Amino acid sequence: MAAVATCGGDAGSAGSAVATASKSNVTSFQRRGPRASGTNDSGPRLVSITGTRPSVRNGQLLVSTGLPALDQLLGGGLAVGTVLLIEEDKYNIYSSLLFKYFLAEGIVNGHTLLVASANEDPANILQELPAPLLDDNCKKEFDEDVYNRKTPESNIKMKIAWRYQLLPKMEIGPVSSSRFGHYYDASKRIPQELIEASKWHGFFLPEKIPSTLKVEPCSLTHGYIKLLQFIQNIIYEEGFDGSNPQKKQKNILRIGIQNLGSPLWGDDICCTENGDSSHSLTKFLYVLRGLLRTSLSVCIITMPTHLIQNKAVIAHITNLSDIVVGLESFIGSERETNPLYKDYHGLIHIRQIPRLNNLVCDESDVKDLGFKLKRKLFTIERLHLPPDLSDTVSRSSKQDLAESAKRLGPGCGMMAGGKKHLDF
Amino acid sequence: MFPELNNLLNTTPDRAEQGKLTLLCDAKTDGSFLVHHFLSFYLKANCKVCFVALIQSFSHYNIVGQKLGVNLTMARERGQLVFLEGLKSAVDVFFQPQEKPHPLQFLREANAGNLKPLFEFVREALKPVGSGEAGWTYPVLLVDDLSVLLSLGLGAVAVLDFIHYCRATVCWELKGNVVVLVHDSGDVEDEENDILLNGLSHQSHLILRAEGLATGFCRDVHGQLRILWRRPSQSTSQRDQSLTYQYKIQDRSVSFFAKGMSPAVL
Numbered sequence: 001m002a003a004v005a006t007c008g009g010d011a012g013s014a015g016s017a018v019a020t021a022s023k024s025n026v027t028s029f030q031r032r033g034p035r036a037s038g039t040n041d042s043g044p045r046l047v048s049i050t051g052t053r054p055s056v057r058n059g060q061l062l063v064s065t066g067l068p069a070l071d072q073l074l075g076g077g078l079a080v081g082t083v084l085l086i087e088e089d090k091y092n093i094y095s096s097l098l099f100k101y102f103l104a105e106g107i108v109n110g111h112t113l114l115v116a117s118a119n120e121d122p123a124n125i126l127q128e129l130p131a132p133l134l135d136d137n138c139k140k141e142f143d144e145d146v147y148n149r150k151t152p153e154s155n156i157k158m159k160i161a162w163r164y165q166l167l168p169k170m171e172i173g174p175v176s177s178s179r180f181g182h183y184y185d186a187s188k189r190i191p192q193e194l195i196e197a198s199k200w201h202g203f204f205l206p207e208k209i210p211s212t213l214k215v216e217p218c219s220l221t222h223g224y225i226k227l228l229q230f231i232q233n234i235i236y237e238e239g240f241d242g243s244n245p246q247k248k249q250k251n252i253l254r255i256g257i258q259n260l261g262s263p264l265w266g267d268d269i270c271c272t273e274n275g276d277s278s279h280s281l282t283k284f285l286y287v288l289r290g291l292l293r294t295s296l297s298v299c300i301i302t303m304p305t306h307l308i309q310n311k312a313v314i315a316h317i318t319n320l321s322d323i324v325v326g327l328e329s330f331i332g333s334e335r336e337t338n339p340l341y342k343d344y345h346g347l348i349h350i351r352q353i354p355r356l357n358n359l360v361c362d363e364s365d366v367k368d369l370g371f372k373l374k375r376k377l378f379t380i381e382r383l384h385l386p387p388d389l390s391d392t393v394s395r396s397s398k399q400d401l402a403e404s405a406k407r408l409g410p411g412c413g414m415m416a417g418g419k420k421h422l423d424f
Numbered sequence: 425m426f427p428e429l430n431n432l433l434n435t436t437p438d439r440a441e442q443g444k445l446t447l448l449c450d451a452k453t454d455g456s457f458l459v460h461h462f463l464s465f466y467l468k469a470n471c472k473v474c475f476v477a478l479i480q481s482f483s484h485y486n487i488v489g490q491k492l493g494v495n496l497t498m499a500r501e502r503g504q505l506v507f508l509e510g511l512k513s514a515v516d517v518f519f520q521p522q523e524k525p526h527p528l529q530f531l532r533e534a535n536a537g538n539l540k541p542l543f544e545f546v547r548e549a550l551k552p553v554g555s556g557e558a559g560w561t562y563p564v565l566l567v568d569d570l571s572v573l574l575s576l577g578l579g580a581v582a583v584l585d586f587i588h589y590c591r592a593t594v595c596w597e598l599k600g601n602v603v604v605l606v607h608d609s610g611d612v613e614d615e616e617n618d619i620l621l622n623g624l625s626h627q628s629h630l631i632l633r634a635e636g637l638a639t640g641f642c643r644d645v646h647g648q649l650r651i652l653w654r655r656p657s658q659s660t661s662q663r664d665q666s667l668t669y670q671y672k673i674q675d676r677s678v679s680f681f682a683k684g685m686s687p688a689v690l
Contacts, residue, residue: 009624226519279575287514312609312613315607320572357483359674360674
């Protein structure tokens with residue numbers, strides 16, 4: 001059987017009437033399997049990029065999001081060529097933290113960064129990145145931390161929450177020899193040397209010159225047009241799409257776009273329900289994904305979806321993105337004082353995981369996830385187990401259960417969801 | 425193609441019906457496995473297939489197709505498959521000015537355009553070329569998916585017009601089949617999508633609707649498939665036949681079973 005993976009084998013077939021101009025297309029959706037002897041051996045190009053690893057399911061190239069806990073939930077990591085959309089929490093505290101983890105991971109791995117923002121200068125964003133925890137100097141401190149927390153309970157078998165004891169523990173500490181996925185200290189800034197050694201491009205909307213692209217004036221918001229041009233320029237000039245064959249060392253481009261869809265980008269999708277540029281954002285996402293699929297890049301976008309007036313647009317945006325993660329923080333809401341949530345800072349909802357090159361995807365069984373931010377660790381844990389419905393279980397008063405069940409909302413089954421009144 | 429689904433639909437690649445419009449619909453779940461099924465089904469039936477893939481790249485369908493037993497690269501090379509890769513073409517049409525109308529020309533237009541260039545592309549791709557061609561049985565148009573066109577700014581009427589033209593050409597003139605996928609937004613108020621879905625439901629001969637379970641996520645039963653056979657042109661004196669099954673998607677196939685009869689439950 002002919003080999004599946006051929007770098008640049010996509011273009012050049014006669015049947016397609018819309019063959020593109022570039023000769024060799026690098027797509028990252030290739031299975032790295034054994035090659036037939038007949039094809040030209042271009043070597044295992046994709047193996048040697050730092051900070052990436054192949055997926056165990058289909059050989060897809062993955063990068064870390066900067067949060068090992070999130071990597072686990074997404075099936076090992078973020079696939080190269082895809083878009084991770086983060087639905088911001090209300091005050092944009094934790095979503096900007098995830099954004100920074102993503103960028104910091106890029107710096108630690110030596111990837112090229114592209115940071116785009118309409119409200120904050122990218123240079124300032126980079127200054128505020130968290131410091132990485134490198135294994136040798138911090139492992140001692142971390143061990144002490146864990147030890148202090150664990151001593152009172154480690155020897156006591158759980159009497160009440162006995163079902164939790166049977167479950168495998170989610171990994172909570174830095175793995176000593178991991179080159180994929182690092183831990184960061186949110187209270188310290190990244191060392192200046194690391195930033196200077198890294199390669200990054202910034203896109204700060206107020207500073208950009210007007211575009212020369214001849215597009216109909218209202219087709220896309222001006223800010224989006226400029227950003228797309230900028231991204232396409234970087235991808236083309238630095239050879240992330242395989243157009244520069246002399247480049248010896250392949251690298252990943254990490255694109256981070258902050259607060260996309262907010263009025264600062266010139267888009268009115270958060271202000272009115274049926275504005276003039278109501279399809280500007282979706283067209284932008286579509287063309288962006290087209291750029292990503294044909295290059296070695298990965299993108300994180302944070303979007304204030306809680307401000308979008310037209311709910312149908314959120315459904316469109318979800319369909320046009322690959323991975324969608326929603327954050328809901330408890331700050332300022334009534335849940336802050338709810339005893340059910342006292343250990344956590346918020347809920348995290350994995351709304352969509354793509355099925356790439358596959359009929360199935362690595363959906364996690366656990367749908368109720370809460371996160372908490374400690375100084376050195378952003379953990380994501382399952383909130384609780386579903387109720388044990390066997391006859392021998394004694395229940396607490398029905399009142400409490402009903403109250404807490406109402407608060408949880410559509411906790412189970414966001415992806416294959418059902419009618420709301422049947423969730424419990 | 426999934427042999428179990430063929431049994432449920434009572435077809436095989438050798439004796440499939442012609443001149444039909446099949447509507448694939450998914451609500452609260454991912455119905456893309458149906459697209460993979462029909463793509464491999466019609467390639468095995470030796471049809472000439474025009475695939476308008478707006479949502480994923482070619483290599484995605486290729487890799488899944490190989491699990492199902494068809495090789496898309498070879499099909500494309502010998503002319504059996506005409507593949508329009510939406511994502512790649514969108515980048516071309518957006519960044520480079522085009523001399524002649526591109527199938528995705530509407531991306532450059534400000535107000536709601538129409539899909540005439542896309543229809544021209546389809547007609548060109550599926551028109552029967554002289555008599556010397558390796559005889560493909562009949563042409564098939566496959567679109568994945570139509571809801572993307574709505575989210576990119578086209579109106580429901582424009583998309584319905586496009587499907588109407590395609591049906592007239594492919595189904596009636598060339599005696600082929602058309603298969604399209606539309607997302608059902610469910611409880612989200614999306615008028616345009618509802619208009620499109622209702623309009624297509626009335627025109628289709630076969631509707632396959634993949635739904636999530638009413639009770640939420642389940643590891644062993646991924647969803648429920650409703651099959652509805654219709655006769656849109658004749659008077660509806662007889663009832664349309666409808667069947668419901670539950671399914672579980674595996675790595676290379678999908679297994680179907682009657683409601684409540686999942687092997688995990690029994």
